[in-house]
Amino acid sequence: MSPTTTGPRILVFSGSARTGSHNARLAELARRALAAAGARPHPVNLREFALPLYDGDIQAAQGIPDAAHRFADLLREHDGVVIVSPEYNYSMPGTVKNLIDWVSRIKPWPTIGVNGLLMSASPSAVGGHRGLIALRVPLEGIGARLHPEMFTLAFADKAYGDDGELADAGSRDRLRRLVSDFLDVVAATIHYRQSRELVTEG
Numbered sequence: 001m002s003p004t005t006t007g008p009r010i011l012v013f014s015g016s017a018r019t020g021s022h023n024a025r026l027a028e029l030a031r032r033a034l035a036a037a038g039a040r041p042h043p044v045n046l047r048e049f050a051l052p053l054y055d056g057d058i059q060a061a062q063g064i065p066d067a068a069h070r071f072a073d074l075l076r077e078h079d080g081v082v083i084v085s086p087e088y089n090y091s092m093p094g095t096v097k098n099l100i101d102w103v104s105r106i107k108p109w110p111t112i113g114v115n116g117l118l119m120s121a122s123p124s125a126v127g128g129h130r131g132l133i134a135l136r137v138p139l140e141g142i143g144a145r146l147h148p149e150m151f152t153l154a155f156a157d158k159a160y161g162d163d164g165e166l167a168d169a170g171s172r173d174r175l176r177r178l179v180s181d182f183l184d185v186v187a188a189t190i191h192y193r194q195s196r197e198l199v200t201e202g
């Protein structure tokens with residue numbers, strides 16, 4: 001399918017912004033796959049949402065920081081989110097969890113019913129899968145509807161060809177198919193919401 005100006009709007013979030021990040025690189029491949037499948041991807045990264053460590057006293061004295069509200073607004077403005085996050089010590093990076101913690105203070109939760117697809121890249125043999133299992137817990141706890149299948153890229157430091165694409169054809173196909181499956185769910189959700197609106201109005 002060719003790129004479109006009417007396809008679903010998908011936020012693409014990289015949980016690492018460091019120079020040379022494997023996850024930011026994978027997020028770029030996800031962006032390309034989404035665009036090729038007819039969606040409108042919008043890439044953002046963690047550095048755009050710098051936040052203090054969550055502290056109830058900060059919230060009481062200063063309210064919820066603007067960066068958390070901006071991220072919440074982005075979730076509301078999009079039809080889905082792809083999160084590409086490193087695994088740190090068998091879990092998610094504290095920075096990613098801190099963002100989730102701040103966003104969870106906003107009510108109603110901007111994550112409720114949000115379709116999400118999780119991905120990770122790691123130089124290790126496991127590819128960050130354990131980090132994604134951990135990441136599912138708080139996101140599903142605040143109502144996100146996460147795609148059951150996830151994409152993990154093992155040996156990420158050796159996974160790319162000279163053209164910047166994944167060197168392994170099987171991995172390229174898996175990424176393309178997973179993004180396509182995810183977009184089917186997003187489209188079904190949009191259709192369901194539109195049908196409900198018609199019923200409510202009718």
Ligand SMILES: Cc1cc2nc3c(=O)[nH]c(=O)nc-3n(C[C@H](O)[C@H](O)[C@H](O)COP(=O)(O)O)c2cc1C
Nearest residue numbers: 016021022023024086087088089090122123124128
């Ligand atoms: C604090 C820390 C903990 C890490 N723990 C893990 C881990 O549990 N599993 C793993 O596969 N890699 C782990 N790594 C290695 C990361 O996968 C690797 O640094 C990766 O490149 C980080 O993602 P990025 O390239 O997108 O920044 C860890 C790295 C750091 C800095």
